[in-house]
Amino acid sequence: MKLEKIGGNDFEKLILHAAKMLNLEKKAVDALNVFPVPDGDTGTNLYMTLLAAVEETIKTDATSLGAKVEAAARGSLMGARGNSGVILSQLFRGFARALAGLEAATPRDLALALEEAAKTAYKAVLRPVEGTMLTVARETAKMARHNTLDEDVISFSRTVLAYAEEVLQQTTNMLPALREAGVVDAGGAGLVVAARGAVEALTNWPELDEISPDDLLQEDRNGTVSAPIKGIVRQAIEFRYCTEFLLIGEGLNTEEIRASLMEYGDSLLVVGDNSTVKVHIHSNHPGLVLEECLKRGALTKVQINNMDEQNRQAANTPIKPLGVVAVVSGDGLTDIFTSLGVDLVIEG
Structure with a gap:
C-alpha cells in the first residue's frame, strides 16, 4: 500500500x-x-x-x-x-x-x-x-x-x-x-x-x-513496567512551585510578559497570541507571578504544584526487584491480567 x-x-x-x-x-x-x-x-x-x-x-x-x-x-x-x-x-x-x-x-x-x-x-x-x-x-x-x-x-x-x-x-x-x-x-x-x-x-x-x-x-493501562528507575533520588529543588495558567486579555505581548516574569524563577515559557497566552514557570513565589499577570488580563486554568513534594514521593517509592510481563490477546484477557497486578501487558 x-x-x-x-x-x-x-x-x-x-x-x-x-x-x-x-x-x-x-x-x-x-x-x-x-x-x-x-x-x-x-x-x-x-x-x-x-x-x-x-x-x-x-x-x-x-x-x-x-x-x-x-x-x-x-x-x-x-x-x-x-x-x-x-x-x-x-x-x-x-x-x-x-x-x-x-x-x-x-x-x-x-x-x-x-x-x-x-x-x-x-x-x-x-x-x-x-x-x-x-x-x-x-x-x-x-x-x-x-x-x-x-x-x-x-x-x-x-x-x-x-x-x-x-x-x-x-x-x-x-x-x-x-x-x-x-x-x-x-x-x-x-x-x-x-x-x-x-x-x-x-x-x-x-x-x-x-x-x-x-x-x-x-483506557488507562500500564504500557510498560512503570516501577521507578534507578537513579531517582531526593533532590534539592531551587524553585519549588510549578505554576501555570492561561492569561486572557487584549493586546497581549508575549515578549513583554516573558520579560516581566524572568526574575521570579526558571523553566519559563510564555506562548500564545495577543488574546490568549499560556504561562509556565517554576517559582518560589507563584503569588507574585499571578499578580504580575493580573495587571494584563484575566487568569484561567490556574494550576500550582509543589514539585518538592512530588520529588519526595518519587524518591520514596520502592523500586520493584522483579516485573511480570504477559502477552495476551483481547481486551478481556488484558483486563484480567492487569487486575492481577501484572506490570506489563502486551497485546499480541
Missing part, C-alpha cells in the same frame, strides 16, 4: 492513535522523568496536552489538513500541561503554520512542517537545553528534510520514526542527570511514543479501528 498524501480526516485518525499509544505508555514515561525536575509527571502531562489537541481537532467542522492541524495547535495550547506540554503545543503551532491552507500534505510538506515545528518550539524556550525533547524534534526534522524524495507517506514516516528513536537513545549521554540515572529523556520518549502510535496507525490503515476521545479516557 502506498499513500501519497494525508488529509484532514487522516490526521484526525493519526492524532487519535498517537494519543492512544501515549495513554498506554504514559506511566512508563513518567518513570523516566529526572530532568529538569524529577517530579514524575512528564508522560501524564504530554498525554493530557495531546488529548486536548485531539478533542479540539474532532470538534472542528473543517476537513482540510491545515484546518485540522490548526485546531490541534489551538487545543494543545489551551490544554497544555507542564513544561513538556507547553513545548508540545509549540511543536503543533509550528506544524500548523507550515501546513496552513493545505488540503493534504506530501512527505515533502510534512518534512518542512517538522522543521518549522522544531524551530517554533526552540524559540518558545528561554534557555533551550540539549538532550531533551527539543533535541529529538530538531534532529528528526533535519533527517526528514533529507528524505523528501520519498513519495510514500508510510515509508517516509517509518524512516523518520526510526531515526527519532535513535536520537532518543542518544539523549542519555547529553545530560548529566540522564546519564546518572541511566535513562533517556522523558519528554523525548513521550514524543517518540506518540509518533509511534501515529506511524503504526498508518501501517495498519485498512484495518484501523475507530476510536474516540471517550475511548482514550477509559
Whole structure:
C-alpha cells in the first residue's frame, strides 16, 4: 500500500492513535522523568496536552489538513500541561503554520512542517537545553528534510520514526542527570511514543479501528513496567512551585510578559497570541507571578504544584526487584491480567 498524501480526516485518525499509544505508555514515561525536575509527571502531562489537541481537532467542522492541524495547535495550547506540554503545543503551532491552507500534505510538506515545528518550539524556550525533547524534534526534522524524495507517506514516516528513536537513545549521554540515572529523556520518549502510535496507525490503515476521545479516557493501562528507575533520588529543588495558567486579555505581548516574569524563577515559557497566552514557570513565589499577570488580563486554568513534594514521593517509592510481563490477546484477557497486578501487558 502506498499513500501519497494525508488529509484532514487522516490526521484526525493519526492524532487519535498517537494519543492512544501515549495513554498506554504514559506511566512508563513518567518513570523516566529526572530532568529538569524529577517530579514524575512528564508522560501524564504530554498525554493530557495531546488529548486536548485531539478533542479540539474532532470538534472542528473543517476537513482540510491545515484546518485540522490548526485546531490541534489551538487545543494543545489551551490544554497544555507542564513544561513538556507547553513545548508540545509549540511543536503543533509550528506544524500548523507550515501546513496552513493545505488540503493534504506530501512527505515533502510534512518534512518542512517538522522543521518549522522544531524551530517554533526552540524559540518558545528561554534557555533551550540539549538532550531533551527539543533535541529529538530538531534532529528528526533535519533527517526528514533529507528524505523528501520519498513519495510514500508510510515509508517516509517509518524512516523518520526510526531515526527519532535513535536520537532518543542518544539523549542519555547529553545530560548529566540522564546519564546518572541511566535513562533517556522523558519528554523525548513521550514524543517518540506518540509518533509511534501515529506511524503504526498508518501501517495498519485498512484495518484501523475507530476510536474516540471517550475511548482514550477509559483506557488507562500500564504500557510498560512503570516501577521507578534507578537513579531517582531526593533532590534539592531551587524553585519549588510549578505554576501555570492561561492569561486572557487584549493586546497581549508575549515578549513583554516573558520579560516581566524572568526574575521570579526558571523553566519559563510564555506562548500564545495577543488574546490568549499560556504561562509556565517554576517559582518560589507563584503569588507574585499571578499578580504580575493580573495587571494584563484575566487568569484561567490556574494550576500550582509543589514539585518538592512530588520529588519526595518519587524518591520514596520502592523500586520493584522483579516485573511480570504477559502477552495476551483481547481486551478481556488484558483486563484480567492487569487486575492481577501484572506490570506489563502486551497485546499480541
